[in-house]
Amino acid sequence: MSKSLKTTGEDLWKNKADKVNSELFTLTYGSIVAQLVRDYKQDYTQVNLQLEKMGYDIGIRIIEEFLAKSQVGRCQSFKETSEILSKIAFKYFLNITPRVENFSTDGKQFSLILDENPLAEFVELPDDEKANKQLWYSNVLVGVLRGALEMVQLDVEVAFVGDVLRGDDATEIRLKLIKILKDEIPAGED
């Protein structure tokens, strides 16, 4: 099954994605992060928060494009969600396939390991002894994942637990399923 997911992701990337130079993407994101760092006067905790918020705004909209283009149906398990995220969603949007690892025994937690990260290509954190302890440079991804999963009724806690930019061995995002949200009718519609 995972084999076919991989091909689906690759076909989707090949045939349905309009492509653009990743350097423009990297630089554009970089200028946002740099601006936030300036605006929040090196308060990296605030920068993380702000990046996550921006990501959340992206996530709640990106899911629509993803579902429309990929035609994937409802996931039967969190395990399946993890595979679709890695092999189809990340492939389609960022042309990378993070590894899914460290599934917890209850099946409610896993890690995405990013061997490549187009957001952070050629990035170096400021040498102020604070940034490499506090800043999660690619924190926008956390927001995107949380927002997008929330839109498919998955309440998931998402956080970076490692980043090669900070000197960690791997760039790792941890996802933890809190609960499956009930389908609710939006307020004002009966």
Next chain:
Amino acid sequence: MSQPSDIIQVSNPTQTSTKSALKGGYNPSLGPIQLPTSYQAQLASTASSKRNIYDHSLSRRAPEVNLSSLSYIFNVMIQYSQKNSKGIQELEGKLNTLGYSIGPKVLELITLREGKNAKREIKLVEILQFIHTQVWRTLFGRVADELEKSSEADDEYMITDKQPLMSEFISVPKDMGQLNVNAFVAGIIEGILDVCYFQASVSAHTVETPGCPNRTVFFIKFDRDVIERENLRFHK
């Protein structure tokens, strides 16, 4: 000030290593920093397994990402800038500034890639052609559509893009009619021109034509000094 190398304590690794690992490399205010070999060895033993961005090749063809992803990111950039702006002009100014910081990096990357063929452009028309062709091709995958000189003033030039990539999925609300988010790209152009010593101000304007609702004209106005220098040098 007398001995700038004393400011950084490269000679005493034990003292600096308790704070943070001092990095060799290029410091804009001090120039290249050469670490003592003993210190380098110590660094290598602790950091050898880590990937270092200076080890990456810059000439590798960059991979691609989805245009949608770039658009989403650009979108939150605009939203964030808009939240902190009072009017359209301020918003465009903010986007311009964000692009401006990218300009020199783009220029550096392109010239590094060209290697031996890289050339420092010293003629005004040639730097504009460079932007119109190489810069556009690197960033957007194709050359810009037109490059024109204003018929009214000798310091005004225009680069036209019929379908700007960055604003492909952006529709400007009616009450913000004047806004053109390609101010960001204008900022990139301005950044490149400035580091090449062709000081100019660049702005983006929507000039619709049938079939191209997003057609954008990048209006480049050079500083008077630049034009005078050009005349002295090449039009005697």
